[in-house]
Amino acid sequence: MAEAPVVHLVGSGPGDPELLTVKAWKLLQRAEVVVHDRLVGQGILDLVPPSALRIDVGKKPGEHRFDQNSINALLAELAAPGRLVIRLKGGDPFVFGRGGEEALYLLRRGIRVEVVPGITAAFGCAAANRVPLTHRGVATGVRFVTGHCRDGWWLELDWKSLADPATTLVVYMGLAHIEQITTRLVEAGLDAATPTMAIENGTQDGERSLRAPLGGLAEATRDAAFRSPVLFIIGPVVEVLHNPAPLPLEIPDRHAAWIERVLHA
Amino acid sequence: MAEAPVVHLVGSGPGDPELLTVKAWKLLQRAEVVVHDRLVGQGILDLVPPSALRIDVGKKPGEHRFDQNSINALLAELAAPGRLVIRLKGGDPFVFGRGGEEALYLLRRGIRVEVVPGITAAFGCAAANRVPLTHRGVATGVRFVTGHCRDGWWLELDWKSLADPATTLVVYMGLAHIEQITTRLVEAGLDAATPTMAIENGTQDGERSLRAPLGGLAEATRDAAFRSPVLFIIGPVVEVLHNPAPLPLEIPDRHAAWIERVLHA
Numbered sequence: 416m417a418e419a420p421v422v423h424l425v426g427s428g429p430g431d432p433e434l435l436t437v438k439a440w441k442l443l444q445r446a447e448v449v450v451h452d453r454l455v456g457q458g459i460l461d462l463v464p465p466s467a468l469r470i471d472v473g474k475k476p477g478e479h480r481f482d483q484n485s486i487n488a489l490l491a492e493l494a495a496p497g498r499l500v501i502r503l504k505g506g507d508p509f510v511f512g513r514g515g516e517e518a519l520y521l522l523r524r525g526i527r528v529e530v531v532p533g534i535t536a537a538f539g540c541a542a543a544n545r546v547p548l549t550h551r552g553v554a555t556g557v558r559f560v561t562g563h564c565r566d567g568w569w570l571e572l573d574w575k576s577l578a579d580p581a582t583t584l585v586v587y588m589g590l591a592h593i594e595q596i597t598t599r600l601v602e603a604g605l606d607a608a609t610p611t612m613a614i615e616n617g618t619q620d621g622e623r624s625l626r627a628p629l630g631g632l633a634e635a636t637r638d639a640a641f642r643s644p645v646l647f648i649i650g651p652v653v654e655v656l657h658n659p660a661p662l663p664l665e666i667p668d669r670h671a672a673w674i675e676r677v678l679h680a
Numbered sequence: 681m682a683e684a685p686v687v688h689l690v691g692s693g694p695g696d697p698e699l700l701t702v703k704a705w706k707l708l709q710r711a712e713v714v715v716h717d718r719l720v721g722q723g724i725l726d727l728v729p730p731s732a733l734r735i736d737v738g739k740k741p742g743e744h745r746f747d748q749n750s751i752n753a754l755l756a757e758l759a760a761p762g763r764l765v766i767r768l769k770g771g772d773p774f775v776f777g778r779g780g781e782e783a784l785y786l787l788r789r790g791i792r793v794e795v796v797p798g799i800t801a802a803f804g805c806a807a808a809n810r811v812p813l814t815h816r817g818v819a820t821g822v823r824f825v826t827g828h829c830r831d832g833w834w835l836e837l838d839w840k841s842l843a844d845p846a847t848t849l850v851v852y853m854g855l856a857h858i859e860q861i862t863t864r865l866v867e868a869g870l871d872a873a874t875p876t877m878a879i880e881n882g883t884q885d886g887e888r889s890l891r892a893p894l895g896g897l898a899e900a901t902r903d904a905a906f907r908s909p910v911l912f913i914i915g916p917v918v919e920v921l922h923n924p925a926p927l928p929l930e931i932p933d934r935h936a937a938w939i940e941r942v943l944h945a
Binding site (some may be wrong): 432440481493523531535538545547550572576652655660 | 804
């Protein structure tokens with residue numbers, strides 16, 4: 416009985432090849448076909464054997480070369496028993512990557528799908544810029560939305576619920592609409608002084624970041640001429656680890672005694 | 681001039697050693713000291729050289745052996761110029777891992793902190809169980825909260841905002857309070873028929889998962905005798921890739937022509 420064809424839906428992480436998972440790293444080195452997005456960096460593509468077929472189906476902003484249906488059909492066409500086909504997507508395949516749509520198309524046509532998660536941009540950027548997305552007493556949760564506007568979708572967002580000072584808000588692909596996003600959040604009750612960070616090219620060569628109060632974020636990114644991809648982190652967590660007041664290194668006796676015991680156990 | 685001491689705050693991912701990042705994998709193999717949590721699996725600890733000092737500071741539920749202050753002080757005590765000290769945390773250090781508190785303590789005392797992100801449980805479990813956390817027309821965003829109850833914190837949650845059918849809700853550490861969580865969500869307006877999934881030991885040996893409507897989730901996890909760690913995913917995305925209706929593999933002419941061009945470019 417022939418093995419069922421399979422497509423590996425693999426997250427490439429935020430850009431730095433060392434932020435690939437070990438699983439993705441190993442798969443890429445054995446790949447026979449790699450269908451990848453525009454945002455997957457060269458350092459990652461260099462892992463793929465020269466003999467493999469590599470297809471760039473990336474969409475440039477404003478230039479929709481390949482629609483999603485064509486990509487789905489291409490993956491189905493490429494899948495074959497025993498062939499290692501990788502669909503390589505920036506970040507994690509299941510967060511704003513339309514990986515679910517590709518998986519659904521393939522599964523409905525009898526093609527197996529194996530998913531390898533990736534470090535999503537929010538975690539890559541938070542680690543690189545020392546922003547704890549949750550922090551006791553500051554943020555009890557974190558929320559990801561996309562700022563990519565389609566079919567007037569923004570008008571439907573529940574701004575009241577997004578304007579929650581205790582939930583860190585991360586906005587993907589929001590550069591084009593950051594003026595509208597920040598205005599709506601302030602109108603919905605979020606303090607215009609709320610700390611925010613913008614990160615351009617997170618974890619990649621040429622990464623830049625800036626901090627600004629929510630009310631000045633749109634202007635700050637415009638002044639700095641930020642270009643896509645940009646991630647926004649909105650919430651007081653942005654300031655927690657920046658310029659913390661120095662404290663002397665004094666270890667209370669009860670901790671010191673415990674540390675002694677642990678180290679000499 | 682002496683090099684400043686540094687602590688590496690490293691995410692171990694959801695459990696499977698292959699879901700470590702390449703960066704974490706390499707660091708662990710050179711580690712001199714590893715201070716780790718209870719949930720970091722043996723397969724990952726096996727990467728650490730036998731010569732390294734390994735300290736388990738994991739808290740068992742209901743038994744707080746080491747408080748956070750002691751762990752902070754221990755890390756400061758261990759940090760020394762030129763010594764590779766790793767603080768290894770389950771998932772990602774900056775999501776419900778109190779990594780921010782450790783980083784703050786260290787930074788305030790002149791100790792550098794390098795953060796390596798990890799695959800958080802939500803992405804590991806979503807990939808392993810084929811749940812797209814966002815999906816066009818189904819979920820426009822995703823939100824992470826913790827179900828760990830402390831100081832009556834649950835009473836302060838904005839249930840109305842959490843009960844949003846268009847935002848996938850992921851609950852970490854919620855097993856003990858799942859009855860209360862589901863009841864409150866339904867009271868706040870979320871349909872009791874909303875699909876949900878519970879995942880025990882996600883991506884690890886012995887992983888189990890179940891699907892249930894929101895109204896029956898507490899009973900289902902009780903009946904299946906689920907034990908911590910359990911992750912809950914709440915939202916219609918849970919069903920998107922399960923039992924999809926089969927469709928014939930027919931590729932429309934315009935896609936077929938494009939695929940021909942791409943493959944023979």
